[in-house]
Amino acid sequence: MRDNSKFVSYLFEVAWILPSVAIPVTLFVAVVITAFAVGIRVPTDVGRIDPQALAQTAPFDKPGVREMAPGVYEATIIAQVFMFTPNTIEVPAGAKVTFSLTSRDVIHGFKIEGTDANGMVVPGQITKVTATFRTPGEYLIVCHEFCGGGHQTMYGKVIVK
Amino acid sequence: MAHAMSSARPMVAESAERFGTEKRIAGINILIAFTFLAVGGLMGVLQVLNYNGIDLYPAIKPVLPGGYYQGLSLHGVLNVLVFTTFYIIGFLTFIFAKALDKPMASPAMAWVTLGVMTTGLLTAAVPLLLNQATVLFTFYPPLKASSLYYIGLTLVVAGTWLLLVNMILTRNAWLKANPGKITPLPAFMALVTMSMWTIATIGIASEMIFLLIPWSLGLVQGTDVILARTLFWFTGHPIVYFWLLPAYVSWYTLVPQHAGGKLFSEPMARVSFILFLILSVPIGIHHQITDPGISEAWKLVHATFTFVVFFPSLLTFFNVVASLEYSGRKRGGKGWLTWIFSLPWGKPEFTTQVVAMLLFAFGGIGGLVNASYNLDLVVHNTAWISGHFHLTVGTAVALSFMGITYWLVPHITGRALWSRRMALAQAWTWFVGMGIFSHFMHELGLRGMPRRTMIGGAPYVLDSWKVLLPMTMVGGLIMFFSAALYYLNMIMTISAGQKDSRTQEVVFAKAVSGPEDVPAILDRFTPWLAVAAVLILVNYGPTLFNLVTNARLNIPGLSPW
Numbered sequence: 001m002r003d004n005s006k007f008v009s010y011l012f013e014v015a016w017i018l019p020s021v022a023i024p025v026t027l028f029v030a031v032v033i034t035a036f037a038v039g040i041r042v043p044t045d046v047g048r049i050d051p052q053a054l055a056q057t058a059p060f061d062k063p064g065v066r067e068m069a070p071g072v073y074e075a076t077i078i079a080q081v082f083m084f085t086p087n088t089i090e091v092p093a094g095a096k097v098t099f100s101l102t103s104r105d106v107i108h109g110f111k112i113e114g115t116d117a118n119g120m121v122v123p124g125q126i127t128k129v130t131a132t133f134r135t136p137g138e139y140l141i142v143c144h145e146f147c148g149g150g151h152q153t154m155y156g157k158v159i160v161k
Numbered sequence: 162m163a164h165a166m167s168s169a170r171p172m173v174a175e176s177a178e179r180f181g182t183e184k185r186i187a188g189i190n191i192l193i194a195f196t197f198l199a200v201g202g203l204m205g206v207l208q209v210l211n212y213n214g215i216d217l218y219p220a221i222k223p224v225l226p227g228g229y230y231q232g233l234s235l236h237g238v239l240n241v242l243v244f245t246t247f248y249i250i251g252f253l254t255f256i257f258a259k260a261l262d263k264p265m266a267s268p269a270m271a272w273v274t275l276g277v278m279t280t281g282l283l284t285a286a287v288p289l290l291l292n293q294a295t296v297l298f299t300f301y302p303p304l305k306a307s308s309l310y311y312i313g314l315t316l317v318v319a320g321t322w323l324l325l326v327n328m329i330l331t332r333n334a335w336l337k338a339n340p341g342k343i344t345p346l347p348a349f350m351a352l353v354t355m356s357m358w359t360i361a362t363i364g365i366a367s368e369m370i371f372l373l374i375p376w377s378l379g380l381v382q383g384t385d386v387i388l389a390r391t392l393f394w395f396t397g398h399p400i401v402y403f404w405l406l407p408a409y410v411s412w413y414t415l416v417p418q419h420a421g422g423k424l425f426s427e428p429m430a431r432v433s434f435i436l437f438l439i440l441s442v443p444i445g446i447h448h449q450i451t452d453p454g455i456s457e458a459w460k461l462v463h464a465t466f467t468f469v470v471f472f473p474s475l476l477t478f479f480n481v482v483a484s485l486e487y488s489g490r491k492r493g494g495k496g497w498l499t500w501i502f503s504l505p506w507g508k509p510e511f512t513t514q515v516v517a518m519l520l521f522a523f524g525g526i527g528g529l530v531n532a533s534y535n536l537d538l539v540v541h542n543t544a545w546i547s548g549h550f551h552l553t554v555g556t557a558v559a560l561s562f563m564g565i566t567y568w569l570v571p572h573i574t575g576r577a578l579w580s581r582r583m584a585l586a587q588a589w590t591w592f593v594g595m596g597i598f599s600h601f602m603h604e605l606g607l608r609g610m611p612r613r614t615m616i617g618g619a620p621y622v623l624d625s626w627k628v629l630l631p632m633t634m635v636g637g638l639i640m641f642f643s644a645a646l647y648y649l650n651m652i653m654t655i656s657a658g659q660k661d662s663r664t665q666e667v668v669f670a671k672a673v674s675g676p677e678d679v680p681a682i683l684d685r686f687t688p689w690l691a692v693a694a695v696l697i698l699v700n701y702g703p704t705l706f707n708l709v710t711n712a713r714l715n716i717p718g719l720s721p722w
Contacts, residue, residue: 024471042538111543119453152618
């Protein structure tokens, strides 16, 4: 990289720019493949709900877990300061569980340790996340968004038998 | 002073000392910035202690009635909103005028900028200190703070817009006096930064004015949470470039000079900044990848554009490292990498900023993970994220800003830095402390530990976290020691530093490929602003249109702390 050698500088620039373009492109391809071929999806727009009318709005009128088909479950959970209702659900090993979540008051978080289930739980909105529990054991659910003075006590469990 | 408002008029208000106003503005801004950083930083120390079962909050209950989360609100607001914004406004005012070799067109407006921002800061500080704004720096509704908090923060932002106006007036006058000339690089970069920031703050200003302020005053009964979050992140991602670009200004135009060399390429530096101007805003939804109410298609679009904005950062990496290599070789360095040892590691203003760059490389790589759409499911709202931005804003930005003060405070005060060795020790201890802290925060995040949570009071702490948590305290305490060195050195410099006339020189780096190689298009704003506007309309238009037309202000809000 001498002062008088613009051509060498030019080669250096090209040698750097090629991978600088290749890295983001590779990441994009990886994201598209894992999302649409492997099916690792993120929460999307699934509709609004009136947080004052949860008791009259299915499925939030009956929180809990239901088997929809063999091995396929739906869990309905309401978040509020500083608890999940229900805060423990039980499913058999191998269960694929879709969680429908909403909040009664402020924003909460929902993350199940060791899975892809991760979503914001927002009053007025429904969040859907899915996880498959292959190994028996206890999976920790934490509220991962600050929701007030007792935020650190807000957690739940998925028990897989 | 008010006479100078018109750009057409020649400078009538230059004080006896040239750039006296800019120096004073920079000095006061930096003083405010670091005063509040001291409070915010101390809160961080309390947090790592709490992580490890040492709970000091009961002992300071009289001054911090809200405990952990009030402290966490102070930590976020003071460190990333107050410290950064005040520092940046002061630094860019000074750099811009100095680079044009022309005082700001309106010194009065410069003082009004500071006045509006300070009024805002004091207004927001009252509820923060009274535990009436324990809503963290993201203030997501329907957590409801005192209206003074929202009004104060809005004033701080509105104040910053005045700097852009003043810069435009000053540059117009400069262009008239220097027809056909290319705007000096540091001034161009400062103007790009403030232009990008002003566009970006449309989001937060709308959130405050249309949603949060009327709601917190009781004028409307509720708010729309997803709309508010989306407006927040319209500003919330580009704000990281608002923090970062002033550090880049220094890395590009001053660090090569500190190193005794030259900037590698000015055209490439301009391309990088123009890309930031275009790409910083239309990617904010990558912070909302796990949000309901926003379609996954737009999340993917924003994630993809976030990958694209990685490109100007890689250009910066190349250009800055090439500049360092040029300097190292000029100082007699040889070999593929051993030229590194020929760099002036004994100069605190140099070393501090270069070690900040080193940690930033890891911050950049982590940022790619965060933006990677479904990969975000692993890390979203975990300690990984806090680990990430302590490398970026907490090191690349904050440590660079400290490094800049090692020459700028002597320049403003006319007093030599009190201890250069202490400054070097400060830089390396920050590097080590943050390296440790951040590494273990990333690890904890991968094991599912949530961020912004009083872990010391959580009933669910996993064994896999317990073995890692002590290292966050080790890192945090090393940083505390580093910060103590910084503040001691600065206080001694201001109060007892030796009068030294050599501090009066400020020289920007020349470039190997300089202004003579800059095509005119790389010194223009209108075409690039048009591209930015189109991209914002495309990437945000449909989502915002949908959210605004379906908005329901029906979530009442709560202050559960």
